Amino acid sequence: MMAEVGSSSVFVAFVISLYTLIASMVGGKSGRGELVRSAYNGAIAVCILLSIASGSLIYELLIRDFSLKYVASNTSRDLSTIYTITAFWAGQAGSLLLWSWILSIYMTLVVVQNRGKSRELMPYVIGTLAAISTFFIYIVGFVESPFERLAGVVSDGRGLNPLLQNPYMAIHPLCLYLGYVGVSVPFAFGMGALISGRLGDEWIRNSRKWTILAWTFLGTGLLLGARWAYLELGWGGYWAWDPVENAALMPWLTGTAFLHSVMIQEKKGMLKKWNMSLIIITFFLAILGTFITRSGIISSVHSFAQSDIGSYFLAFIGFVLIFSFVMFMMRLDNLRSENRFDSILSRESAFLFNNLAFLGAAFSVFVGTIFPIVSEALRGEKILVGPPYFNRVNVPMGLILILLMGVGPLISWRRASRENLVKNFLYPGIIGAIVGIVLFILGIRGVSALISFGLCAFVGATIFTEFYRGTRVRARRGEYHVVALMHLIRRNRRRYGGYIVHIGVILIVIGITASSAFVVQKEATLKRGQSMRVGRYGLRFEGIKQYRDDVKDITAATLTLYDRGDKPIDVLTSKKVLYRYEGNREIDNQTEVALRSTARDDIYVIFVNFDGKGSANFRVLINPMVSWIWAGGLVLVLGALVIMWPSGRERTEQSEARYSVKIPQHTSTAKI
Amino acid sequence: MSRGRIKFITGISVIVIALTYLVYGGVRDTMVYYLTVGELKGRVPSVYRDKVRVSGTVVAGSIKRGMDGSLEFKITDGKQSIDVHYRGVVPDIFRDNVEAVVEGLYTPQNVFQANVLLAKCPTKYDPANPSNKGKST
Numbered sequence: 001m002m003a004e005v006g007s008s009s010v011f012v013a014f015v016i017s018l019y020t021l022i023a024s025m026v027g028g029k030s031g032r033g034e035l036v037r038s039a040y041n042g043a044i045a046v047c048i049l050l051s052i053a054s055g056s057l058i059y060e061l062l063i064r065d066f067s068l069k070y071v072a073s074n075t076s077r078d079l080s081t082i083y084t085i086t087a088f089w090a091g092q093a094g095s096l097l098l099w100s101w102i103l104s105i106y107m108t109l110v111v112v113q114n115r116g117k118s119r120e121l122m123p124y125v126i127g128t129l130a131a132i133s134t135f136f137i138y139i140v141g142f143v144e145s146p147f148e149r150l151a152g153v154v155s156d157g158r159g160l161n162p163l164l165q166n167p168y169m170a171i172h173p174l175c176l177y178l179g180y181v182g183v184s185v186p187f188a189f190g191m192g193a194l195i196s197g198r199l200g201d202e203w204i205r206n207s208r209k210w211t212i213l214a215w216t217f218l219g220t221g222l223l224l225g226a227r228w229a230y231l232e233l234g235w236g237g238y239w240a241w242d243p244v245e246n247a248a249l250m251p252w253l254t255g256t257a258f259l260h261s262v263m264i265q266e267k268k269g270m271l272k273k274w275n276m277s278l279i280i281i282t283f284f285l286a287i288l289g290t291f292i293t294r295s296g297i298i299s300s301v302h303s304f305a306q307s308d309i310g311s312y313f314l315a316f317i318g319f320v321l322i323f324s325f326v327m328f329m330m331r332l333d334n335l336r337s338e339n340r341f342d343s344i345l346s347r348e349s350a351f352l353f354n355n356l357a358f359l360g361a362a363f364s365v366f367v368g369t370i371f372p373i374v375s376e377a378l379r380g381e382k383i384l385v386g387p388p389y390f391n392r393v394n395v396p397m398g399l400i401l402i403l404l405m406g407v408g409p410l411i412s413w414r415r416a417s418r419e420n421l422v423k424n425f426l427y428p429g430i431i432g433a434i435v436g437i438v439l440f441i442l443g444i445r446g447v448s449a450l451i452s453f454g455l456c457a458f459v460g461a462t463i464f465t466e467f468y469r470g471t472r473v474r475a476r477r478g479e480y481h482v483v484a485l486m487h488l489i490r491r492n493r494r495r496y497g498g499y500i501v502h503i504g505v506i507l508i509v510i511g512i513t514a515s516s517a518f519v520v521q522k523e524a525t526l527k528r529g530q531s532m533r534v535g536r537y538g539l540r541f542e543g544i545k546q547y548r549d550d551v552k553d554i555t556a557a558t559l560t561l562y563d564r565g566d567k568p569i570d571v572l573t574s575k576k577v578l579y580r581y582e583g584n585r586e587i588d589n590q591t592e593v594a595l596r597s598t599a600r601d602d603i604y605v606i607f608v609n610f611d612g613k614g615s616a617n618f619r620v621l622i623n624p625m626v627s628w629i630w631a632g633g634l635v636l637v638l639g640a641l642v643i644m645w646p647s648g649r650e651r652t653e654q655s656e657a658r659y660s661v662k663i664p665q666h667t668s669t670a671k672i
Numbered sequence: 673m674s675r676g677r678i679k680f681i682t683g684i685s686v687i688v689i690a691l692t693y694l695v696y697g698g699v700r701d702t703m704v705y706y707l708t709v710g711e712l713k714g715r716v717p718s719v720y721r722d723k724v725r726v727s728g729t730v731v732a733g734s735i736k737r738g739m740d741g742s743l744e745f746k747i748t749d750g751k752q753s754i755d756v757h758y759r760g761v762v763p764d765i766f767r768d769n770v771e772a773v774v775e776g777l778y779t780p781q782n783v784f785q786a787n788v789l790l791a792k793c794p795t796k797y798d799p800a801n802p803s804n805k806g807k808s809t
Contacts, residue, residue, distance in 0.1 A: 163764075235761045356684065357743065362693040367695055372706065382706035384725060389698040400687075525740050574696040592763050606761060608741045617741045619761060 003068055005055030007147035010097075013049035013104075014137045028196065036123045036419055040111045043126055046133060047104040054101045057094060057146050060248065061087055066154045069090060070094060070146040070611075076159035078551040086170040087160055087501060093146035099290065100136040100218045102181040105611040106210075110185060112226070114206065121202060125192035128395070132184050135316050143309055162579055163591040176221030178250055180286045182214025183251055186258070187283035190276055194327040199272065199334045209644050215259055216640040220250045221510075223633040233492025234593045235619040236521070236604055238629070241390040246287035246369045251361050254282040257358035264351050268415070268500050269338030273328075274355070276335060280324045285362070287317055303330075343415035350408040357400045358421045364393040391516075395448050402509060405502055406459035409495075410466070428465065432458030449517040456506045456513075461500045478525035493642050500639030507632030514625035521606075525617045531562075537603055538562035539572075542608055553578045554608035557616050561596065574607035574618070600627045704775060709749040712778060724753070725775040726784065732768040732790075743789075747772050754778070758786040767792040 005245035020042035027035030057070070061084050066072045073092070074087040105127045113315045114122050140146070144641055163169070219363045225245065227278050227592035230238035240246060258278040264271045291313040328335075368385045375383040410424040436454030444450060467485065474484035489496040526541035533539075542558040554577050561570040579588045594605040602623040610616040709728040712719060728747030737744040743758045766772065766789065766806050775788035 173744065234764075239694055289674065315776060339678060344683060349680070349683075353683065356687050358685065364695050364698075367699070371699065371703075383703050384706050385699050386704065388704045389702040392702075393694040394689070396690070523741055608761070611739055615739060617739055619741065626774045 001151070002056040002059045003065065003147045006060070007055045007145060009053040009056070010048040010137060010141040010147070013046045013053065013100075014134065014141050015266070016049065017046045017130055017134040017137050020046065021134055024123045024127035024130060026307060027255070027426070028120070028127065033119075036126075039123065039130070039367060040115065043107045043111050043130065046106040046130075046137075050097070050101040050104045050137070054088070054097060058085055060147075061085065063156065064381075066157050066485065067088060067149055068146070068149045069150045072150055072154050072157040073162055073296070074157065076157040077324055079157075079160055079165075083160055083586045084171065086164075086174075089173045089177070090110065090164055091158055093144040095177070096136060096144055096309075097140050098177055099135060099181060100140055101138060102177055103129065103184060106185055106296065107183060110210075113203050118198075118202060118206060121178070121189070121192045121198050121206075123193040125188045125203075127195075128188035128191040129184060138307060139312055157446075159579070160497055162577070162588070163232055166222050166228055166232050169233065172221055172224035172228055175217050175224055178216030179216075179221050180248075180251070180290055182210060182217055183255065183286040185210040185214065189544070190279040191327065194276065194324075194331050197331065197334060199331060201262075201266050201269075204265055204275065208262070211255070211259055211262070212640055212643055215255045216637060218248065218255060218477045218646075220633065220637060222252060223630065224250050227630060230626070231593070231595065232639045234591050234606055236519075236606070236619075236623065238515075238626070241365075241368070243369050244293050245389075246365050247285075247292040250365055250369075252280055252283040253283050253358050253362040253365070254285060256356045257362075258282055260351055260358075261355050264348055270340070270348065271352075272335040272337060273332070273412070273546050276328060276615045278355075278359075280321075280328070281362075284317065284321060286368075287313070287320065293316065308603070309480055337409065342575050343409065345416040347408060347411050347413045347416075350404055351410055354401060354404045355406055357397050359399075361394050361397040364397070365390065368393075395477070399448065399451055401465075402452065402455040402459060402506075404456070405505065407463045409498070410454070411500075412460055424462065424465070428458045428461035431461040446517045449513050452509060452513040456510050459506055460504065463502055466499060467496070489642060493645060497504075497639045497642030497644075500642055501636050502639075504632045504634070504636030504639055507628050507635060509632075511625045511628030511630075511632060515629070517626045520622040521619070523617070523619045525615055528614045532618075532620070534603070534620045535601075535621050536564050538564075538566060539605070539618075539620065541616060541618070542571075543614065544616060548580075552580060555607075555610065557610065557618070559594070559605060559618075561603065570604070572596060574605045574606055576607055576610075587621055587631075597627045599627055600625065678741060681753075707751050711755055712754065713752055716778075717780070719778055720780060723775065723777060725773060725788075727771060727773045730766070730768055730770055732770050735768065745772075747774070754782055754784050756784045756786050756789075757783070758789050760787065760789065762789065763791040764804075 020039045023042060024039035027033070027039055028087040030352045056488050060068055060071055061075055062069060064075060064084070069094050070091055071087075074082050079087070087094070089098045103226050107126065110129065111126060114125075189203040189210075194201035203502040208551065217366060222245075223649045225248070226238040228238070246662060248349045258275065260672055261271050261275050261278060265275050291310070332576075341352070342348070368457060372382050373384050375381055383475070406428065407425070412420045432454045435457035436450050439450055444453075467488070470488040471481055471484045472486060475481050520535040522532065522534045528541060528543045531538055531540040538561070540560045540562065542560055545556055545558065547556075554575050556573050556575045557573070560568050561572055563569050574594035575592040577590045577592060581588075594607075596603045602621075604623055605619040608617040608619055686733045689734050694701075704723050706725045706727070707715070709726060712724065725755060726747070728749050731746040731748050735742050735743070737743055741759060743756075744764055745756055747756055748754075756772075757773065758776075771792040773788075773792070774786035775789040776786035778784050778786060800802060
């Protein structure tokens with residue numbers, strides 16, 4: 001019953017979404033306000049209908065209505081409630097419904113936020129969002145419906161892949177989708193600007209927070225996916241340059257470039273063409289990412305569902321590219337720069353080079369990812385490029401970017417003077433060099449690792465200087481230091497929030513550098529009671545225990561962990577799990593690694609094999625500083641929250657825009 | 673053209689040239705051919721020199737797991753088959769009749785020395801290939 005409610009909601013949502021698209025475009029063109037207003041209401045109606053559809057799907061999953069193909073394919077009676085709900089996005093049809101639903105929520109928020117604002121721009125923004133949503137709802141309604149019935153009756157479902165039964169996997173796709181879909185909003189603003197011809201920084205200012213929101217979700221999604229792979233795939237790493245990982249990384253890279261270059265347009269009226277192209281590319285890559293993940297065109301570890309929706313996506317991608325290119329060319333004259341680059345030693349040029357490096361990295365990842373398809377099409381041979389390719393290109397690009405992360409925010413606009421350079425970069429430069437030299441003396445020889453750590457120290461020092469100077473100025477006026485720091489951040493959230501994000505990035509870079517350069521790996525077959533040494537740890541195999549719980553049979557190997565002085569510090573258990581339920585035959589077993597994580601290193605034990613005589617084979621890895629990556633992720637999110645938090649000044653701006661009343665600046669600051 | 677302009681053009685060219693070099697060199701040095709068992713045999717003997725990636729179905733009953741984590745099995749394309757020797761992390765879904773992908777060197781003894789093992793799920797319902805546990809990079 002609920003399935004019919006769901007599928008009919010999707011059909012009606014499709015019709016209304018199409019109406020919203022036409023009404024807002026026509027309304028915008030003809031200037032008929034009532035048509036635009038009805039389009040806005042249409043957007044809200046789409047959101048309500050898709051919420052009903054999503055609710056019905058969750059309901060069907062929860063009552064385990066196995067007459068639905070989607071429910072039967074992705075759940076089973078032995079699946080816990082929480083993973084039954086997250087099965088919503090475990091398969092293709094559900095994921096696409098989720099995509100449409102998130103988009104409709106975003107669209108509604110944009111409507112509510114901007115009602116009565118930017119009357120010339122907004123109809124086209126909503127029109128663009130409605131166009132995207134119409135496409136996705138069409139796929140959900142007519143091509144891949146999660147509400148499709150099965151012909152026969154099944155008594156139990158196929159079950160959820162054990163690899164997906166993990167808290168990180170439950171939220172990672174959600175987070176990634178919030179990011180992918182979020183990119184649609186700044187893209188729609190860009191298209192709105194192109195169609196309406198209002199090409200100032202209005203579209204950028206109004207979509208700024210959306211860009212940061214999408215960027216944060218994409219970044220968080222990437223990190224959660226990396227953590228999931230690290231915990232669950234059990235090969236000891238967190239990133240393998242797999243096509244699906246790359247698919248999410250590419251829009252993040254170009255999105256990061258966009259996030260930075262829009263500041264130049266806001267401040268100097270430059271890089272207009274560049275920004276417009278960047279947001280088009282980012283949106284293209286986001287859709288391509290969904291396509292790669294969902295179509296299975298490039299074989300990957302993460303493609304848990306594939307089908308033949310590929311041709312629809314290709315058509316849509318083609319349409320998006322052609323349409324945006326034509327609009328772009330038509331407006332080329334209006335996208336002229338208002339300023340020009342004066343000196344290579346200036347903030348403008350630091351941002352320009354930052355953009356080139358991000359774009360270069362994205363391009364190289366793109367080449368590596370589509371290489372098999374292109375080589376097969378051109379030469380009839382499938383050729384792959386491996387992780388060494390990606391590392392070789394992206395490590396130098398990454399190092400350039402870290403350097404620019406230190407330089408960009410502090411160097412002066414237009415032309416940096418000698419004093420400006422010395423004042424801001426002398427001490428941080430010395431600190432960076434000292435860190436590099438000390439690490440070299442301590443025995444670290446990897447060139448890129450040394451440069452990376454040195455640069456991280458340099459950037460850390462520049463950020464510290466910024467916070468220190470700002471706080472000191474306020475503290476001299478009689479504020480306590482902590483209070484002064486809080487006020488400093490609050491007065492310029494965008495700037496200091498950005499610095500906090502940069503600190504998060506530095507932590508992540510330190511973690512990536514250490515864990516990729518200094519892994520220790522060892523493999524051994526141990527009899528019960530035997531020990532092995534790995535790096536600064538010792539491990540003694542205590543034996544195997546076999547037991548069963550409600551749904552699975554478990555073989556657990558227990559090891560005692562010793563430190564350098566042979567003092568026991570922990571007990572580790574690595575498991576081999578066999579799911580008893582027969583419906584899930586192909587994917588019924590799973591190896592759970594044992595992991596002990598500290599700030600210094602992770603010890604990661606994979607239980608490879610065992611025999612009946614009490615011997616077991618283990619592969620043990622010591623991964624240095626991996627936890628810094630996850631910690632950096634938290635700092636990054638914190639920084640993003642600081643940036644996005646609504647500030648007093650913005651509320652003033654909003655009320656100004658709405659009521660055209662100018663509130664004097666001092667009253668608004670007093671309110672903070 | 674002003675001196676500032678020249679500096680910009682130089683800077684941008686350096687980045688673009690470096691990038692092109694890295695992409696080109698990277699592709700040239702790390703590329704591997706992705707072949708079926710039949711194609712692999714068709715390329716003897718030149719194929720002995722290069723690292724290749726081969727996919728095929730795991731022959732039922734051919735899997736031998738050693739206690740030291742070593743693994744021996746046969747993969748086939750339906751007509752011909754090769755022996756694979758591998759040591760490392762084995763994907764959880766690796767078993768008889770799945771499609772396996774191996775990367776490594778093929779030797780004249782019809783033994784493929786693999787250092788990467790991936791496995792794909794042959795599901796009829798909703799095709800999925802949820803594993804690269806063998807990735808050892």
